[in-house]
Each structure stands twice: as C-alpha cells, then as structure tokens.
Amino acid sequence: MKRIKISELLETKGQNQEVKAMGWVRTKRGSKNVAFLALNDGSSIKNIQVVIDFDKISIDLLENVHSGASVAVVGKLVPSQGKGQSVEIEADTLELLGKADPDSFPIQPKKHSLEFLRENAHLRFRTNLFGAITRIRHAMIFGVHKFFNDKGFYNIHTPIITASDAEGAGEMFRVTTLDLNNLPRNEAKEIDYKQDFFGRSSHLTVSGQLEAELAALAMAEVYTFGPTFRAENSNTVRHLAEFWMIEPEMAFYDIHDDMDLAEEMLQYLVKYALDNCKDDLEFLHERRTKENSQKPQNERDALELIDRLNFVVENKFVRLTYTEAIDILKNSKPNKKKQFQYPVEGWGTDLQSEHERYLVEKHFKKPVILIDYPKDIKAFYMKLNDDDKTVRAMDVLFPQIGEIIGGSQREENLEKLQKRMSEMNIPEDEMWWYMDTRKFGTVPHSGFGLGFERLMLFVTGMSNIRDVIPFPRTPKNAEF
RNA sequence: UCCUCCUUCGCUCAGCGGGUUAGAGCACCUGACUGUUAAUCAGGGGGUCCUUGGUUCGAGUCCAAGAGGGGGAGCCA
Numbered sequence: 001m002k003r004i005k006i007s008e009l010l011e012t013k014g015q016n017q018e019v020k021a022m023g024w025v026r027t028k029r030g031s032k033n034v035a036f037l038a039l040n041d042g043s044s045i046k047n048i049q050v051v052i053d054f055d056k057i058s059i060d061l062l063e064n065v066h067s068g069a070s071v072a073v074v075g076k077l078v079p080s081q082g083k084g085q086s087v088e089i090e091a092d093t094l095e096l097l098g099k100a101d102p103d104s105f106p107i108q109p110k111k112h113s114l115e116f117l118r119e120n121a122h123l124r125f126r127t128n129l130f131g132a133i134t135r136i137r138h139a140m141i142f143g144v145h146k147f148f149n150d151k152g153f154y155n156i157h158t159p160i161i162t163a164s165d166a167e168g169a170g171e172m173f174r175v176t177t178l179d180l181n182n183l184p185r186n187e188a189k190e191i192d193y194k195q196d197f198f199g200r201s202s203h204l205t206v207s208g209q210l211e212a213e214l215a216a217l218a219m220a221e222v223y224t225f226g227p228t229f230r231a232e233n234s235n236t237v238r239h240l241a242e243f244w245m246i247e248p249e250m251a252f253y254d255i256h257d258d259m260d261l262a263e264e265m266l267q268y269l270v271k272y273a274l275d276n277c278k279d280d281l282e283f284l285h286e287r288r289t290k291e292n293s294q295k296p297q298n299e300r301d302a303l304e305l306i307d308r309l310n311f312v313v314e315n316k317f318v319r320l321t322y323t324e325a326i327d328i329l330k331n332s333k334p335n336k337k338k339q340f341q342y343p344v345e346g347w348g349t350d351l352q353s354e355h356e357r358y359l360v361e362k363h364f365k366k367p368v369i370l371i372d373y374p375k376d377i378k379a380f381y382m383k384l385n386d387d388d389k390t391v392r393a394m395d396v397l398f399p400q401i402g403e404i405i406g407g408s409q410r411e412e413n414l415e416k417l418q419k420r421m422s423e424m425n426i427p428e429d430e431m432w433w434y435m436d437t438r439k440f441g442t443v444p445h446s447g448f449g450l451g452f453e454r455l456m457l458f459v460t461g462m463s464n465i466r467d468v469i470p471f472p473r474t475p476k477n478a479e480f
Numbered sequence: 481u482c483c484u485c486c487u488u489c490g491c492u493c494a495g496c497g498g499g500u501u502a503g504a505g506c507a508c509c510u511g512a513c514u515g516u517u518a519a520u521c522a523g524g525g526g527g528u529c530c531u532u533g534g535u536u537c538g539a540g541u542c543c544a545a546g547a548g549g550g551g552g553a554g555c556c557a
Contacts, residue, residue: 029516036516051515067507067518084517103526108491108507109518115549116491170556207557232555233481245557341553353553406557451557464550476548 001074007043014078014087021048021089022072022097024126025065027109035062039073042125045132045279049080049088057094067109068100068126114467121471121480129287132280133460133468136273140456143272144225144246147265153221153248158208160227163200164430171231172203173241204229209447210381210434212249213410216445217437223248225452233475237464238402240453242473249447255383255392255409258446259369262396262405263317265450266367271313273459274306281306281459288461301400302365305461308399312458317367322390323347325370328363329355350377353402360397368397380424382408383444384416394448401458407448414438 001020009021023041030036033054038047050073052062065071075091082088102108106116107126117124124130148155161175177197178184186192193201208224215222228245248261273281285305292300303311320328329335329344329351342352351370360368372390375382382391396405411417417438421428428435456468466472471480 027518029519031513031516031519033513034515036519038517049517080515082515082517102508103490106490110491110506111518112491113550119549228557230556234555235481236553236555237551239556243557403557449557454557 003072005043006039006041006046006048009048009077009089010044010046010085010087012077012087014076014080016076016078018074018092019077019089020072020074021050023048023070025067025069025071025100027067028062028065030062035059037065037071037073039071040131042131042134045128045135045283046085049082049085050075050094051088051090052094053090057091061094061096064096064099065094066100066102066105068102068105068107070097070100071095072097114464118466118472119479125470128283130467132277132283133456133462134470135280136277136284136460137456137468137470139273139276140269140452140459141225143269143276144452146272147268148223148248151221153223154215154219156208156212156215156219156222156224158205158211158224158226160205161198161202162205163198163202164210170206172206173229173231175202175204206230207245207449208247209249209449212247212447213381213445214433214437216249216251216447217441217443220251221248222250235475237466238454238457240465240469240472240474243465243469244452246450246452247447249445251443251445253409253446254444255371255394255446258407258409258448259319259371259394262394262407262448262450263369266396266404266455267313269455270309270459274309274313281309284461302361308461309459312367312398315366317369317396318364319369319371321372322351322370322374323372325351325355325359329358332358332363334358348374348376356397356402360399360402367399370395370397375420378408380420380426381410381417383411384420392446396448398454398458400463401454404454404458405448405450407446409444409446412438412442412444414442 001018003020003022006021006023009019021039021041023039026038026040026047028035028037035052035054037050037052039050040047072095073089073091074093075089077087078090080086080088106120107123112127117127117130125134145155178191178195184192184195186194193199196202205228207228208226212222212224224245224247226244227242229242230239231241232239250257250261253261288301288305292304301308326344326347334340335344340352340354342354344355360366371392371394372385373393373395375384375389375391378391378393382393384391392409394407395403398404411420414435417435418428421431453465453468457463457465460468462468466474
C-alpha cells in the first residue's frame with residue numbers, strides 16, 4: 001500500500017477510506033481504552049492524529065512508541081470526534097519502524113532553548129520550529145530562481161575555488177593539497193604554491209561577483225546563487241563563515257535600475273513567502289508574539305511578524321544619499337543627546353549599525369536604500385561619481401537586520417578603473433581577465449549581493465542567523 | 481578580536497550573606513481515568529552542581545585559570 005503524505009491527508013475528507021501514513025511520533029497520549037499519537041512527516045507543520053483502540057491493537061505494541069519513534073500506520077481516515085483536527089486515522093495496524101529511547105533522545109515535546117537545539121542540529125529538524133524554517137527556506141530558494149527566471153535572467157554557476165584574492169571582500173579560507181607538515185619552499189624561503197594543486201595560491205570564494213560580471217557582459221542579465229565563504233572572526237547573530245549569496249549582475253543597468261531591481265526582488269520574495277508558507281508563518285508569528293509579550297515595552301517589535309512582512313510588500317523603500325543620511329543623523333535627537341556610542345561628526349566615515357538602525361527603525365520606519373557613499377569606504381570596482389568623492393554604491397537597510405543588500409553600478413571605464421586599482425593596491429596583472437571586459441565592448445552595468453540567510457532572518461522573525469541555515473559554520477564550530 | 485553574562489538530574493530552571501539527606505516543572509517508570517489535544521491526577525527512580533587549582537573547620541555558593549555557550553561591538557552579506 002502506498003504512503004500518503006500527511007499534508008495531503010489533512011486536506012482530504014475522512015470517508016472511511018483506507019490510508020497509510022508514515023512519520024515520526026511527536027506526542028503520545030493515553031487512557032484506559034484508547035491512545036492518541038500525533039504523527040508528523042515534515043510535509044506540514046500540522047500533525048495527523050492517529051487513534052489506537054486497544055480492542056484492535058495490542059497495548060504492548062505501544063511500549064516502544066515514544067516521542068521521536070518512527071511508525072507506519074494503516075487505517076481508516078475518518079472525521080475526528082475530537083476538537084483539534086478535522087480528520088484522523090483509526091489505526092488497523094501499527095508498525096514500529098525505529099524506536100527512540102526516551103532516556104537518550106534529546107527532543108522532547110516541550111520548549112527547548114535554541115542553544116540546545118543548535119547543539120543538536122542533526123535532530124532539530126524534528127521540531128515544529130525547524131520544520132517551519134526548513135520549509136520556508138526551501139520556498140525562498142525556489143522563489144529566488146522563479147523571480148529571475150521569469151525576468152529572463154540566466155543562472156550562472158560561478159567557481160567556488162578561486163585563485164584571485166584581489167577583491168578584498170574579506171578574509172579567505174585557503175584551499176591546498178600541500179603537506180602542512182612539510183611545506184615546499186622557494187629560493188626566498190616562501191611557501192612555494194607552484195607545487196600546490198592548482199600551481200598557485202587558491203581560496204574559497206568570497207563572492208561570485210567578478211565572474212558574474214564577465215557573464216553579464218555577454219548575456220546581459222545573469223545571477224548567481226551559491227555558497228560564499230568568509231574566514232573572518234565574526235561572532236555575531238548576523239554572520240556566518242559559510243553562507244549563501246544571491247548576486248544578480250546586469251548589463252545596461254545604472255544605479256537606479258539596480259535599486260529598482262533590488263526593491264522589486266525583496267518585495268517579490270517576501271510576498272512569495274506570505275503566499276506559499278501560510279501555516280508556517282502563522283506558527284512563527286505566534287511564537288514571536290509570545291516572545292515579544294515577555295519583553296519590556298521598549299524592546300518590543302513595532303509590528304508583529306506577518307504585519308511587518310505585509311508592510312515591506314506594500315510600501316516603497318525610502319531612497320537617500322549618504323550625505324543626506326549624515327545630515328539627518330547629525331541633527332537627530334540621540335546624536336545631540338550623545339546617546340550614540342559613536343557620535344556622528346563629519347562626512348566620510350562609515351555608518352555604524354546603531355546609525356543604520358536609527359534611520360530605519362526610528363526616523364523613516366521603512367526599509368531604506370542609501371546611495372552615493374564616499375569612495376574611500378567602498379570597493380575598487382564601484383563607479384565614481386562626477387564629484388570625484390562618492391561612488392555609485394547602494395545599501396539596502398532593513399529593520400532588525402541592518403544591511404541586507406550591498407550593490408553598485410560598476411566602473412566600466414578602463415582608465416578610471418585602473419586608477420582606482422592602483423590607488424587601492426589591487427594588482428592589475430592578476431585581474432587581466434576582468435580588465436578585458438572593459439577593453440572589449442564595455443557597457444554600463446550594475447549588480448548587488450543579497451545575503452540569503454539575512455533575508456531568512458527577516459522573513460522568519462528569528463534573531464540568530466545560526467537558526468536559519470541547517471548546519472551553521474561559525475568560528476570554532478563546524479560540527480555535523 | 482574586544483566588552484559582558486552564563487554553565488546545577490535527559491530538558492527548562494530555582495538554590496539564601498559559604499553550614500544537615502541539592503529542589504521544582506517537563507520527560508521516563510508504576511497506577512488511576514469513557515476520546516485525548518505539549519491530556520489530567522497519585523506515586524517512584526534519576527545529580528562527579530563544566531574542568532583544574534586555591535581560600536576555609538566546611539564550597540553548588542567565594543577567588544584564579546581553562547573549556548564550552550549566550551548577548552553586544554567591530555568587519556560585512
């Protein structure tokens with residue numbers, strides 16, 4: 001007999017038809033004549049109730065059925081006599097597939113701390129919370145590809161191992177097959193990477209952008225969606241050493257087209273979650289609301305989760321220049337009252353996260369896109385404005401997350417690019433292939449990077465990035 | 481990397497200003513209960529109080545170092 005997914009069973013009318021369900025027991029409740037199993041198979045946040053009548057099934061069979069055990073049930077799908085569900089299965093046979101010894105199985109039908117579940121990341125999929133996050137994560141991945149496919153973008157697999165360490169997006173993980181106990185040296189006593197696997201020094205990618213640019217300057221509109229690695233010693237709720245990044249790159253787009261695309265994409269993806277993950281979002285909404293009610297008034301969310309998502313879908317993002325932002329911040333109450341840890345003094349320094357949070361959460365109360373940053377605090381490939389002081393960079397700032405997107409119009413003029421590279425000590429000879437696109441048929445083009453897990457934080461309302469990726473990689477942690 | 485807090489049965493947490501046999505809820509086991517909704521009620525078992533060293537007549541409690549973890553900051557997506 002063929003198994004039917006629980007999500008499908010829950011949508012079906014109970015008409016005494018014989019069905020088979022397989023899954024993991026969430027809870028077991030019993031009384032003298034009858035027992036109830038809440039069964040889950042990952043297809044939905046909802047469980048199906050299995051009714052065990054001791055006249056039909058021996059009570060001994062239930063001896064090893066505890067939370068976490070896997071079972072196969074064959075029985076009749078009937079309308080439920082109880083209140084919490086519309087249908088249930090009256091079991092005719094119950095087969096224990098795998099027991100879960102309650103003395104050692106760590107996931108119990110109760111609230112666990114997120115820290116505890118992180119240490120049990122191999123089993124945390126078995127909880128309502130991580131089931132919901134996992135389904136939403138899948139939907140968002142699918143939504144990303146659908147968005148770009150519908151717009152005629154091509155997906156490009158950019159390399160995960162790269163030999164260019166010129167980009168400066170962050171510290172890199174070295175990739176090598178050299179014997180670390182016996183490193184080959186050249187005449188200058190330096191490590192001789194000529195003898196390494198690729199014949200040169202190589203690393204895990206920190207961004208697919210440069211390669212995506214190469215593709216965009218032929219295919220016009222492309223995007224990458226792949227793993228990205230940063231060997232920075234960042235210990236925060238917003239950083240991972242291994243994360244997934246979405247990087248579109250578009251020929252013939254200027255910075256304004258770039259911002260339009262970023263805004264459209266974020267709204268599309270949030271709406272995609274609202275439309276496709278209703279049950280899971282409602283669960284997360286409830287959870288966050290409960291959590292909120294236990295916080296002091298001034299730390300509570302202004303909007304509840306689903307309202308916050310709707311708000312982003314329905315409202316235009318605010319756009320302003322870095323210079324305008326500095327003016328607002330300089331004249332802001334917290335700055336005058338010296339409540340910022342880093343006072344806003346002059347033009348030219350980067351904004352601290354407290355400043356970004358003030359703009360988004362207090363001043364505008366909307367997502368904000370900042371443009372035209374000072375050139376000295378941004379990367380070499382960003383297009384210089386006519387003022388010679390600022391570049392056509394844009395950052396999208398979100399409530400509670402901070403920077404969710406960083407992007408720019410790229411410098412397409414060869415001479416200007418070379419000048420910036422020499423100013424910033426980027427070796428041109430390693431980047432000959434990048435320069436070639438500016439030599440041959442260069443065009444204005446733009447792109448941005450979206451940290452997928454940061455989007456997941458926003459959509460799920462979770463507060464730690466380690467909880468929105470199945471197996472987080474952070475400093476001192478690569479378990480599982 | 482810096483600042484700060486935490487580590488007590490399987491889980492979540494109490495534990496006073498050092499002083500008898502270290503507590504509770506959940507889970508587990510036993511029993512009760514006419515179909516329960518993280519069922520309920522009664523009883524039971526379960527602890528190298530993170531590790532090492534120190535102070536003390538006496539340390540879960542105080543001090544030091546180490547390990548692991550949380551939160552904040554920096555770097556960024």
